[in-house]
Amino acid sequence: MTMPVRRYPAVARRRRPAFSLRSTSLGFGLVALVIWGVALTFKSAVRPHSHPLGAVLALLALLLLSTAAIRSNWLRRAARRAALETAVAPAPEQPAPVLPPTVGAPEAAECADIDPFAFEDAVSRLCERDGCADVHVVGGAGDLGADVVATTPDGRHLVIQCKCYGAGHKVGSQDLQRFGGTCYAVHEADLAVVVTTSAFTEPALGYAEQCAILCLDGTFLRAWNNGTGPAPWELPGA
DSSP states (O other): OOOOOOOOOOOOOOOOOOOOOOHHHHHHHHHHHHHHHHHHHHHHSSTSOOOHHHHHHHHHHHHHHHHHHHHHHHHHHHHHHHHHHTTTOOOOOOOOOOSOTTTOOOOOSSTTTTTTHHHHHHHHHHHHHHHHHEEEEOSSSSSSTTTEEEEOOOOEEEEEEEOOOOOOOOOOOHHHHEEEEEEEETOOEEEEEEEESSSOOHHHHHHHHHHHHEEEHHHHHHHHHHHHSGGGSSTTTT
């Protein structure tokens, strides 16, 4: 038969204050000056005609050392307080997702259960959330490839084409060619982006690189949406 073992809660041990050579030296010096000052004061009382310069110097030194000790103690407390505030500072909050958190995941068979128009609206709200101005959804008949236009936080004209595809439907080179023919010449983009819930074919990526178009797949979209990744205009080389 196994006897139960009674466990006692751990008792928190008080942390001993760290030894400070400077504070200890100042303390001993202060005590020595106090004794010296008392001795000189007593001597002056016994010998009224003695010169008081020694007592004055002792009191002056006592005042200076006391000031130094107080200042050292204040600086030490201020440093401890600053270190504590840094240690308990709350982590910055991540922005609230606009799309479902699983959007763009490889296992997502559908386009996050939203239609293409709702996807365009969601991308526009992501742009607004992360600091863009003059955000407009312009997708539809006759949009000439532009679904969302905006002004980035650093003042550039952003043109985005949105492709809400299932995981097995990749964005091809023909999609990129249609967008590449209008994003700069017609929409006068400073930054042209194609964002999708799925992925891109290799020919599409090759064409996009030649035309300086950013291709953002479902993995990037999911990180952007959940606040764990950068916005398109924050990417290196964007």
